[in-house]
Amino acid sequence: MSASRQGRGCKLTKVYILIFVCFATKAVHVELTGDLTSNNYLSALRRFISRRGKPKHIYSDNGTSFVGAYNEIGRFIKDNCNSLSENLAQENINFHFIPPQAPHFGGLWEAGVKSIKYHLRRILGNCNLTYEELNTVLVQIEGVLNSRPLTPLSTDPDDLLPLTPGHFLIGRPITSLPSQNYEEVPSSRLSRYQRIQQLRQHFWRRWSKEYLSELQQRSKWRSNADTLGTGDLVVLKEDNLPPLKWRLGRITAFHPGADGINRVADIRTATGIVRRPFCKICPLPNNKEG
Incomplete structure (x- = not known):
């Protein structure tokens, strides 16, 4: 409305x-x-x-x-x-x-409709926005969707940048202006502009978690499936990241358990090497191609 x-x-x-x-x-x-x-x-x-x-x-x-x-x-x-x-x-x-x-013949655009409609209905609720305010929210949601990482941009092990839909639109990743976090602030204490930013942050929080979960193949870890390899570009599941901010890195080493199954990996990011379990690592599609 x-x-x-x-x-x-x-x-x-x-x-x-x-x-x-x-x-x-x-x-x-x-x-x-x-x-x-x-x-x-x-x-x-x-x-x-x-x-x-x-x-x-x-x-x-x-x-x-x-x-x-x-x-x-x-x-x-x-x-x-x-x-x-x-x-x-x-x-x-x-x-x-x-x-x-x-x-089902239009599955590709139906998936786009679902990505926007499912979370948009939940973040808006009974919120009544003007035409300009609603258009601002939708354009910012468009930027969020077009910032998602698709595949590694190159095979260079030192390159931590992914290929995104934004590269095809503007030639580089889509970013946003820095903004204060309003997610936990009651809407009654926010101005109209701050309320719009809060809606964007709520959408980002819900949709990004769903997208990262879709990148992971959930299976019982009883054997090595070789889904991850050294040098693969992956997205890390991190809490409290601002909208359009994806933390990426390349795998440098694996740490098998007592049964010889890899469940932990070291990842080189832009800020240093971190150690994460596989449940916090999301490999990008077509990671093995090239």
Whole structure:
């Protein structure tokens, strides 16, 4: 819900979130829209294209706003095909729709919707924000999702930087301005700006823990599975890290137990070597490739 203004007597209106997910880089783009009409979807699509560039293909479900936008663009191309150059006609966006009643065909964007919607509903609760404030929260959540480490950036054992969706968007990792920790402060003592930062911090705390847990393969440690190797780039599970801050390091040594099974490793980080159990180590996907 979005409020028309701050203070008492404000009018609450329902708003919607439009999520774009890049199939190649897994980058996420979030747009706030007022309703589900085709015109509003086209406006959000134009904002997306103006900032990210025009895509060649767009995949979506069979929502009426998506199908309506496709029909409207198709009518424009048909009515103006004589005045448009051949090159422009060839650069038209190709819309692809999954089969009706088959949301599992869109698993990639459904995962992006879940990442945002699941935690956003829990951190907002009954909080009523203005359109600008809600848009600020969503853009900051977009930055959080695009800061997640995907794979090692290089095979250099001295390189502690991971490849993130932010590298494909701005050429470097996405960072944020430093901010005081407001997680434990009652919302009644915070200003509107501080409340927005508190929402971002709550989202980061919930989502980052979930993402790190997904990187780990949970199994009974009865044998060496060789999932980790010396020199692998890993993410460390650390408490009280600020938003968009990931602690990474490379494994330097293992410490087997009395049964010969490795359960502890030494990791070289930017601040020195630390020793952590495997339950606090999250290997990045495709760590063995290259």
